[in-house]
Amino acid sequence: MPERRFLLSLSRAPYGHLDGQEGLDLALVLAAFGQNVTVALLDDGVYHLTRGQDSSALGLKPYTRQLPALGDFDIRELIVDRAALQARGLSASQLQAVTHEDDDFNEHDSLLLLEGAALAEKLATFDIHFGF
Amino acid sequence: MNYAILVSAAPFSTQGAHNAINFCEAAIDAGHRIARVFFYQDGVHNASALACPPQDEPPLTPRWQALHTTHGTDLVVCIAAAQRRGLLDEDEARRHDKPAANLAGHFRLSGLGQLAEAAIEADRVVAFHA
Numbered sequence: 001m002p003e004r005r006f007l008l009s010l011s012r013a014p015y016g017h018l019d020g021q022e023g024l025d026l027a028l029v030l031a032a033f034g035q036n037v038t039v040a041l042l043d044d045g046v047y048h049l050t051r052g053q054d055s056s057a058l059g060l061k062p063y064t065r066q067l068p069a070l071g072d073f074d075i076r077e078l079i080v081d082r083a084a085l086q087a088r089g090l091s092a093s094q095l096q097a098v099t100h101e102d103d104d105f106n107e108h109d110s111l112l113l114l115e116g117a118a119l120a121e122k123l124a125t126f127d128i129h130f131g132f
Numbered sequence: 133m134n135y136a137i138l139v140s141a142a143p144f145s146t147q148g149a150h151n152a153i154n155f156c157e158a159a160i161d162a163g164h165r166i167a168r169v170f171f172y173q174d175g176v177h178n179a180s181a182l183a184c185p186p187q188d189e190p191p192l193t194p195r196w197q198a199l200h201t202t203h204g205t206d207l208v209v210c211i212a213a214a215q216r217r218g219l220l221d222e223d224e225a226r227r228h229d230k231p232a233a234n235l236a237g238h239f240r241l242s243g244l245g246q247l248a249e250a251a252i253e254a255d256r257v258v259a260f261h262a
Contacts, residue, residue: 022213
């Protein structure tokens with residue numbers, strides 16, 4: 001059976017809902033099963049990657065710290081909707097860096113900022129999409 | 133065709149769980165196979181043995197159980213999502229020193245790997261959200 005390409009999209013802000021945390025858990029398990037996994041941050045999901053988060057006052061686990069470590073799980077692509085960033089007054093400079101190593105241990109940027117038709121075209125390339 | 137189903141919707145709160153069971157029954161009637169239904173997020177509440185909806189709101193749990201007993205569908209509930217929300221089988225209740233178990237019959241608790249495996253093997257994956 002050919003390898004399937006999975007897309008895990010997070011569209012809600014972290015902490016307000018558990019969706020992001022449970023979605024990321026699924027992404028990591030699929031990666032552990034050797035699947036090709038891409039994570040996409042859409043709509044309010046872009047808040048997952050903002051710098052300077054502190055969830056301690058909420059009494060909630062700072063699970064968004066998993067995102068910069070996605071490369072350790074061999075998840076090499078993190079798509080961010082650039083239009084969603086702009087609509088929320090955010091810019092790429094306010095996002096945490098996310099990198100991965102290729103098979104020769106060279107480090108690469110995992111972030112892929114896309115918007116509009118290019119984003120839609122990219123999202124349509126995956127075999128299975130789990131939205132959270 | 134062999135389908136894997138993901139149910140993330142709680143019963144009654146939204147239409148998601150009704151849509152899911154309606155889809156599963158219709159797919160089987162049409163000759164397809166539902167190898168596994170995976171209950172995740174608030175969808176784990178579909179596996180509660182303690183739900184008592186009013187008489188004029190037909191319960192969903194027996195319809196899920198019928199999928200298992202009549203068609204062999206594997207009804208898997210995410211163990212991490214279930215524990216978080218207070219849904220335990222006898223073993224887990226004992227292990228966590230809780231006074232009761234409430235997982236309905238014909239459902240079983242297991243890990244997210246069961247969803248990954250089903251998604252890898254199925255011809256189609258259909259998700260039902262809140």
